[in-house]
Amino acid sequence: MKKLYILFGFAIGLIALQGQAQNSQEVIDAIVKEANDNSQLERLAHEMLDVIGPRLVGTPQMKQAHDWAVGTFQSWGVDAKNERWGEWRGWERGITHIDMLEPRVQSLQGMQLAWNPSTGSKGVKAEVVVMPNKILDSMGFQKWLPTVKGKLVMVSMKQPTGRPDYNWEEFATEESFEKMKSDRDEQTKQWRQNIRNTGYNSRTIIAALEEAGAAGIISCNWSRGFGVNKIFSARTKAIPTVDVELEDYTMLYRLAEYGNKPVVKIVAESKELGRVPTFNTIAELKGTEKPDEYIVLSAHFDSWDGATGATDNGTGSLVMMEAMRLLKKFYPNPKRTIIVGLWGSEEQGLNGSRSFVEDHPEVVDGLQALFNQDNGTGRVVRISGGGFLNSYDYISRWLYPVPQDIKTHIETDFPGLPGGGGSDYASFLAKGAPAFNLSALNWSYWNYTWHTNRDTYDKIVFDDVRSNAILTAILAYMASEDPEKSSREKIVLPINPRTGEQRTWPTPRSPQRDGMKD
Known part of the structure; x- marks a missing residue:
């Protein structure tokens, strides 16, 4: 009789696991179908890039973009707000005419x-x-x-x-x-x-x-x-x-x-606007079972203003917004709290994300995973374990259900090395929190769109951005559902071949909260 009870319990557990797996696959299938059949990326890109334009910290366009993002999240039923973290020199670009008059x-x-x-x-x-x-x-x-x-x-x-x-x-x-x-x-x-x-x-x-x-x-x-x-x-x-x-x-x-x-005439009009507040846009789906553990979807929202900041980092911001839309529609009651952070003033030194790390130690302490995307319009092709010893175990679990046509392009590097500070995930990584960069194929990013006068809507490859939104939504879903907490155990860092000294883990840096000091 005792053996029968054990077998019966095992059968009940197996059925529950099968049911959970089936439910998970249904959620993932729904995310993929919605992303492919009803993508909002093109419309969102038009509103962000064509209508609002570049998002230089301290400009009215930056504040307009923050307000637009909050309104967009709220229209999907997602709680969102602009969170102030500092002040900057307010400035607005006007027209520029540069004309040679002689010879x-x-x-x-x-x-x-x-x-x-x-x-x-x-x-x-x-x-x-x-x-x-x-x-x-x-x-x-x-x-x-x-x-x-x-x-x-x-x-x-x-x-x-x-x-x-x-x-x-x-x-x-x-x-x-x-x-x-x-x-x-x-x-x-x-x-x-x-x-x-x-x-x-x-x-x-x-x-x-x-x-x-x-x-x-x-x-x-x-x-x-x-x-x-x-x-x-x-x-x-x-x-x-x-x-x-x-x-x-x-x-x-x-x-x-x-x-x-040669004689040249320059007309370069602009407006000085004094001190203006600076923000991060924060959107949130509150966790139902483990609300004090977090998944953060990370992208910097600001840009330089030579063009409209399409691939640096409009596309990363679009990925996180679209991923949150998909999660809200098919996973509205996550086990863990899911946050989207659209950071301000990354271009001047990760200021928005560093401020969030300082102001929200509870998120850093409870971080299950952060996924960051920042280097252009291309499909994600590399994920590193960031120097966390056991990162292979949990990232592999989270990647497993990602569609093969997306996953096949991704190379993984475990346990990898911690990033030094090139993008916002580094603000969290420096605190020892599991933050991971979704590194993308560059599409001539460094020469043609990174901080340039040609970083415009037409450079976006929407098929790749759509794949990234699917990938991000599934990673967030799987990280939220994972019964285990992600390990923060670090590797012993290797010797730096350039210096001959042992590498050290990145250290936290405080943000610049007063842009009037520039």
């Missing part, structure tokens, strides 16, 4: 940099000059410096070619390609030494030129691709700084070098 008339392709001082509608008109190409020492530079008064000064090297290396590699002879690279390397070395000889570096020299009376600064931060430049922030206090695309920049440079005395 002929031509409108130039370029834009003002972020937080650029406004020229007003009248603009600034002046002759363009280049830096001397043979500065021997700081005394010689100081003698030349007064000549910039009333001039627009070009502060970037004249690139020897506007063709990316892959174009040379395809069409040039091997000898020609190698010669070009050698000449460019030597020119770059000489340019950098020339700047060092001034007594300044490429950043501090801007203040010296402004103090000497320059009318404005013209730069070219070429990103080694056709028509693509990286757009960051201005370092001037009262005069305009514009970035001009390589094709026009090198033309201006040659005109100035040959003595043709």
